Amino acid sequence: MILNNKSMKPIYVQIAEWLEVEILNDHIKEEERIFSQYQLADMFTINPSTAAKGLNILADENIVYKKRGLGMFVSPNAKHYILSKRRNQILGQMIEALVMEAKRLDVRESELIRMIQQARAESEEK
Amino acid sequence: MSSKEVNLLSISCKQYFYKLKAYSFLVHSLIIVQLIALLFSMGGVFNMSSGNGELSVSVKSYNSNIVIVFSLLWIMFIAVQLISRPYKKMEFPLVTNRLSGNLSNIGFLVTGCLFGGITSSLVGVLLRLITYFMFDRSQVVFNRFFLSDLLLGIFVAILYMLLFSALGYFIGVLAQLNVSFVIIIPAVILGVLRVYNDFSQSVFKFFAFEVSLIMFVLKVIITSTILFSFSIFLSNRKEVSK
């Protein structure tokens, strides 16, 4: 099954991912207030309910939490959680796809590892 | 959300003032109509000449009757217009229902009557002045001018205009109900005038031969009110689609 979902990723998922990146880059720090649904709606020109759904994804994963009357705040270990989630999920998926593609192209395991090492070294140099 | 009560009268008033501004071009048209009527009047409304070979007498009388007749036709035309679709469409962007639209239209017409009644009588005064300066004064006989006559003239002109505006509005509403009325109404009016001569004459006499001013005022106001009420009643249930 091939999911051709890149352009079709729902907007609220894109909002959630964008906020995660903001947290990872320390643009929004832990225990700091995160954008409200209205701020997000204004920034991205989307309906506030769509923005709220994006925030709810983060709330469901405890990346943000609600302070009554004050809004949403970034949880204490949000960054760590996002990092490990992305490692497991995104990197996991990418590696799976990589292994599949390598198989199809007859690339042996040792060669694949060597390619990864080389790519890492190149990115290190930059 | 606004919790303010929506008041029919205040909305109608707002619409009235809106229409005074928006329809100001109609008032300008009255001035043009009256100027044209004045030009017609300059030739003399009534000519009479007689002679016996030796002597010939020619009498021209000048008055502002044409101006008043033109003004009456003008207000009737305006009244028919106000209820037509292009004007209805101009109400759409406002807060409105049929009733407030009708009330503000009537308010506008009454204003038109006041303005028209006053100006048509004043044009009569203007006509006097023009004849006074244009012609050889030794050959002109003037009726004496009384201010009270002028005021009475204005008052009666206003009332007649009111009557005609109510009639015009009613015809306008009928024409909106069914397009065929546009043809039927003039046909019926002409038919009644020709066939039921007595009836139309008695209608004419009902107003024109009234000697008591108070009775005349009452007759006009009651007739106009009935006509306007029928118009409101008939147009109130009608759909207005753009």
Added chain:
Amino acid sequence: MSTIQARDVTKSYGKIKAIDHLSFDIEENKITGLIGRNGAGKTTLLKMIAGYIRPTSGELMVHSRNPFNSLEVSAKTIFIDDNMTFSNSLTLKDILTEVSHFYTDWNSDLASGLFDYFSLNPKQPHSNLSKGTKSTFNNILGLASRCPLTIFDEPTTGMDSAVRKDFYKALLKDYIEYPRTIILSSHLLNELEEILEDILLINQGTKRLHLPAIELREFAVGIRGNTQVVLNLVEGKEILYREEFSKGSLYVVLKKELLRDQFEQVKQSNLEVVPVSTDDLCVYLTAKTNGGIEDVFKRS
């Protein structure tokens, strides 16, 4: 609370039913997109909501009242379309001033701000405006009125794409500042989808869909692959659209929930699963035949 409640609303003109037993609720303070093809009945429906015309049968309530010929509903509703006319005696600035007296929540700062931003000429009469500028001006009236129910019927007719984007942005910003019920009708979904909360899709006077805009993206799914395999999979299910690409290859679109139990089957059967764009979906849902225009050329 619902701003609009429609129950079995029907509007017929002679034998033709412009609106046919339509029932829906539009909730307060939501932006709803009324989507449908030309002649689907959008304008007829909106005119009934605005109280200009009366349903032939059924019950329609706006602000808990019958809207037809109602002053109360009119005071809380503004209907913007490109048929609006104003007297030539009024300049654009005059119109803004005059209309403002009628609406209690009128925001004159917003009106003049937008007026200047779109560089309209205050001295011009309304009838001299080009189609796009007229739309822009009418939309300014609609936004500035801040009516509890603001209806835009095809608001972007004739506007260029930069102005459209600005309009949607302005609408959203003012909505965030001052939430109210807004209905936008359009035959196209794409450029306004993101600012909508709900979508009401109608076709030939009937309701096809009424759901949150974000659910529309996940409403349907397209499946492409070997004709026989595809046919086996979708047997007995309602197909929204089908198209034969080449001999032996078929593309079908169907509701995602119909396939819920068969995702494993799809995975193993080497079929391609493609998302369906919301615009395409709307076209499929409002088509008369489910083969689209292709059918016409395939008769031989």
